[in-house]
Amino acid sequence: MEHRQVELKAESVSFLVCARNGVTSKSETYLSAFVAQKHDVNDINLYQIMRAPGQIESVLGLTVQIGYR
Numbered sequence: 001m002e003h004r005q006v007e008l009k010a011e012s013v014s015f016l017v018c019a020r021n022g023v024t025s026k027s028e029t030y031l032s033a034f035v036a037q038k039h040d041v042n043d044i045n046l047y048q049i050m051r052a053p054g055q056i057e058s059v060l061g062l063t064v065q066i067g068y069r
Helices: 005-020 027-036 046-060
Strands: none
Touching: 005 027, 027 046
16 A cells, blocks of 8 residues: 555544544645545545544543534
8 A cells, every 4th residue: 555545544544533532633634635636545445444433432442422523
């Protein structure tokens, strides 16, 4: 996997964890720039991106806040 694809996965997970826990982050800006540049995302596993925030929150003992921004 290319470096920018790894970064996209990491920023996506960061965005989800922050958004679900009421933390403002700059991930949204980075992700929108990534999309605007039309990078290839075919090799990115969305299931892993969606699963990772729950695992991180579990390890940190966080409970997800209902209602995203």
